[in-house]
Amino acid sequence: MSPPQVHIVVGLSAVIVAVRGETPVVLTLSRPLEVPAAGEALGLAAVPSAVGADGWAEHPGAAERDAIPFGPLDPVGDRTLELGLRRWVREQTRLQPGYLEQLYTFADRERSRVGSARVISVAYLALTREEEVSGAGEPRWVPWYEYFPWEDWRGGRPSVLDRHIRPALEHWAAGGSDPAVSRTRHSRAAVAFGWGSAPWDPNRVLDRYELLYEAGLVTEAWDDQPNPQPPQAASATGRPMALDHRRILATAMERLRGKLSYRPVVFELLPVAFTLLRLQRVVEALAGDVLHKQNFRRLVVTGGLVEATGAVETNTGGRPAELFAFRREVLLERPAPGLGLPRRKFPAGQ
Amino acid sequence: MSPPQVHIVVGLSAVIVAVRGETPVVLTLSRPLEVPAAGEALGLAAVPSAVGADGWAEHPGAAERDAIPFGPLDPVGDRTLELGLRRWVREQTRLQPGYLEQLYTFADRERSRVGSARVISVAYLALTREEEVSGAGEPRWVPWYEYFPWEDWRGGRPSVLDRHIRPALEHWAAGGSDPAVSRTRHSRAAVAFGWGSAPWDPNRVLDRYELLYEAGLVTEAWDDQPNPQPPQAASATGRPMALDHRRILATAMERLRGKLSYRPVVFELLPVAFTLLRLQRVVEALAGDVLHKQNFRRLVVTGGLVEATGAVETNTGGRPAELFAFRREVLLERPAPGLGLPRRKFPAGQ
DNA sequence: CGGCCTTGTACTCAACATGAGCATAGCCAT
DNA sequence: ATGGCTATGCTCATGTTGAGTACAAGGCCG
Numbered sequence: 001m002s003p004p005q006v007h008i009v010v011g012l013s014a015v016i017v018a019v020r021g022e023t024p025v026v027l028t029l030s031r032p033l034e035v036p037a038a039g040e041a042l043g044l045a046a047v048p049s050a051v052g053a054d055g056w057a058e059h060p061g062a063a064e065r066d067a068i069p070f071g072p073l074d075p076v077g078d079r080t081l082e083l084g085l086r087r088w089v090r091e092q093t094r095l096q097p098g099y100l101e102q103l104y105t106f107a108d109r110e111r112s113r114v115g116s117a118r119v120i121s122v123a124y125l126a127l128t129r130e131e132e133v134s135g136a137g138e139p140r141w142v143p144w145y146e147y148f149p150w151e152d153w154r155g156g157r158p159s160v161l162d163r164h165i166r167p168a169l170e171h172w173a174a175g176g177s178d179p180a181v182s183r184t185r186h187s188r189a190a191v192a193f194g195w196g197s198a199p200w201d202p203n204r205v206l207d208r209y210e211l212l213y214e215a216g217l218v219t220e221a222w223d224d225q226p227n228p229q230p231p232q233a234a235s236a237t238g239r240p241m242a243l244d245h246r247r248i249l250a251t252a253m254e255r256l257r258g259k260l261s262y263r264p265v266v267f268e269l270l271p272v273a274f275t276l277l278r279l280q281r282v283v284e285a286l287a288g289d290v291l292h293k294q295n296f297r298r299l300v301v302t303g304g305l306v307e308a309t310g311a312v313e314t315n316t317g318g319r320p321a322e323l324f325a326f327r328r329e330v331l332l333e334r335p336a337p338g339l340g341l342p343r344r345k346f347p348a349g350q
Numbered sequence: 351m352s353p354p355q356v357h358i359v360v361g362l363s364a365v366i367v368a369v370r371g372e373t374p375v376v377l378t379l380s381r382p383l384e385v386p387a388a389g390e391a392l393g394l395a396a397v398p399s400a401v402g403a404d405g406w407a408e409h410p411g412a413a414e415r416d417a418i419p420f421g422p423l424d425p426v427g428d429r430t431l432e433l434g435l436r437r438w439v440r441e442q443t444r445l446q447p448g449y450l451e452q453l454y455t456f457a458d459r460e461r462s463r464v465g466s467a468r469v470i471s472v473a474y475l476a477l478t479r480e481e482e483v484s485g486a487g488e489p490r491w492v493p494w495y496e497y498f499p500w501e502d503w504r505g506g507r508p509s510v511l512d513r514h515i516r517p518a519l520e521h522w523a524a525g526g527s528d529p530a531v532s533r534t535r536h537s538r539a540a541v542a543f544g545w546g547s548a549p550w551d552p553n554r555v556l557d558r559y560e561l562l563y564e565a566g567l568v569t570e571a572w573d574d575q576p577n578p579q580p581p582q583a584a585s586a587t588g589r590p591m592a593l594d595h596r597r598i599l600a601t602a603m604e605r606l607r608g609k610l611s612y613r614p615v616v617f618e619l620l621p622v623a624f625t626l627l628r629l630q631r632v633v634e635a636l637a638g639d640v641l642h643k644q645n646f647r648r649l650v651v652t653g654g655l656v657e658a659t660g661a662v663e664t665n666t667g668g669r670p671a672e673l674f675a676f677r678r679e680v681l682l683e684r685p686a687p688g689l690g691l692p693r694r695k696f697p698a699g700q
Numbered sequence: 701c702g703g704c705c706t707t708g709t710a711c712t713c714a715a716c717a718t719g720a721g722c723a724t725a726g727c728c729a730t
Numbered sequence: 731a732t733g734g735c736t737a738t739g740c741t742c743a744t745g746t747t748g749a750g751t752a753c754a755a756g757g758c759c760g
Contacts, residue, residue: 120360336551649717649718
């Protein structure tokens with residue numbers, strides 16, 4: 001049968017996000033499922049196992065890296081990609097995420113090889129309330145800012161930006177093969193990280209990660225290098241993940257941050273009733289920035305996004321807070337109902 | 351080698367958009383390339399040909415339907431999906447689109463079968479200036495509103511909405527198997543089409559199309575039915591396309607409309623120098639709505655998106671118009687530079 | 701019990717953005 | 731020059747947004 005052929009694996013992967021208190025967490029497997037290697041049948045249930053010779057452990061360190069839930073599409077049984085993904089997630093984590101949205105399809109030859117097969121991985125974003133997870137693969141919830149320390153501005157501008165990232169990126173930019181390349185690199189870095197006149201844009205998570213990758217400042221960038229050079233400052237640029245999973249996570253964060261402002265997605269992460277401060281904290285956690293309390297309340301209440309339930313929560317540490325619930329009718333009233341994020345321009349305060 | 355296996359085709363398809371005068375146009379092939387059928391080698395050059403027994407002509411009418419450019423990924427040669435797509439587009443249309451963005455990955459078992467293979471199609475959006483196209487497959491530019499007549503509100507609310515779509519959709523909603531289903535359907539239709547208190551949202555192109563599909567009001571919905579029932583009002587719901595290509599086009603329109611307001615993408619569709627009216631007309635064409643001229647100018651000029659070139663265009667039919675150009679520096683200044691679309695709330699006017 | 705700390709909630713204000721329309725400028729054809 | 735046309739400048743009312751002040755209502759502690 002025809003020329004020597006490279007096997008294609010259509011994989012489905014899920015970034016499953018929840019919020020624990022004020023921390024966004026992602027579901028990761030420290031012991032991922034083995035993926036069928038070239039020549040094996042596709043779309044049959046994969047068997048959990050230690051990492052084998054031809055599985056994930058292709059490049060150094062991969063075995064110990066966190067991975068997101070992943071499984072191949074069953075071309076016969078799975079009617080749609082989304083159904084296939086739900087199946088996998090259920091099997092691997094016993095979670096039934098309510099909200100599920102396709103993110104992006106990754107297929108770079110060099111960045112997501114598994115064994116010798118070419119991997120096409122379709123990534124999804126799932127939102128859920130935090131729950132106990134269990135199952136093969138040792139699932140656990142990891143705070144997403146462990147992977148992206150520079151994305152959390154709630155405590156002010158993260159120091160790693162100026163202490164490590166900026167000098168390293170500038171060094172990289174300056175080292176461009178010719179002046180034009182250097183200029184492009186500088187400008188890209190400025191836009192992505194908000195240097196010079198450019199402002200920091202909380203979205204653009206992916207731009208930033210990709211820049212760090214290109215500049216060799218994240219561990220993953222060295223995975224497939226012939227001489228696995230030790231990334232010097234890489235320890236400052238967050239915890240690495242398996243394959244290109246950190247890139248997928250960056251995509252998820254970017255999408256979620258963007259969507260916050262025009263779709264009522266936060267409520268997927270909250271219980272039915274919540275105080276306004278809780279809602280605000282969750283939004284802040286995701287956006288990685290601090291908001292103005294009174295204006296947030298105004299936005300959300302007079303904007304018709306929530307409605308009072310009448311009940312109150314008393315253990316607030318101060319005056320009891322009213323409990324609110326998402327107001328579904330808003331979908332019928334406004335074209336793009338979300339939280340336009342009442343930024344806070346200056347230092348701190350209430 | 352393992353159980354009876356279904357072949358997977360990873361296809362790359364492109365919605366290539368340009369604007370001719372005040373009409374957005376999409377590149378379609380009236381005689382699409384044949385796709386390798388089950389059992390054949392993947393990723394080798396497909397050969398243009400009349401539609402064969404196991405190719406596109408699976409369901410009635412498919413042969414005569416417009417299709418968008420499409421080609422399989424070469425798992426060995428194509429380093430990335432984007433590069434693979436560029437290769438296909440070049441070969442099939444001789445175009446070299448500048449802007450290219452991944453849209454979505456479609457893989458519904460029932461909606462995109464080719465022969466017996468399972469098709470995973472990764473769709474891209476490409477923006478370009480209109481050019482002569484040629485090549486196998488007889489490429490030509492087709493106004494996109496021919497496929498979506500209800501999306502063009504420039505001449506006021508399209509009459510097909512009230513004359514055909516609304517009654518038909520309401521009939522469909524009312525016919526739900528149980529009251530809960532009926533209620534859901536009504537509400538979905540109201541949100542998507544802006545009935546009742548809900549406003550018309552120019553984005554949501556995909557929601558609308560999918561609703562029409564589910565309700566059996568577009569021709570494609572009947573393609574795979576065992577008894578190909580003649581869709582009655584389907585002629586009012588726009589020109590059909592092959593397979594699920596119209597859905598892909600809807601996705602592209604939605605994405606493009608959305609992106610207009612926060613990324614300077616329009617300029618990909620315009621020559622380097624243009625009058626403000628031309629810019630406005632192009633935006634209007636894409637958004638499917640009419641804008642307020644003076645405010646549009648204010649937005650775009652004081653917003654720093656364009657800069658005067660000094661040159662003027664004289665054949666305007668009135669006072670000569672200054673020629674403007676996109677001002678790249680805006681990328682360094684604002685987080686989300688785009689055209690926040692100065693709507694016009696009332697009838698017509700200047 | 702009363703002060704004080706804490707968080708919740710109401711309201712005000714200035715700055716800015718947005719929708720709408722009037723008025724004037726400058727070309728062409730008659 | 732006059733009228734028709736599009737271009738462009740400017741005003742105005744209203745809405746939205748960032749920021750802050752003030753007061754409410756619990757718990758805790760002396």
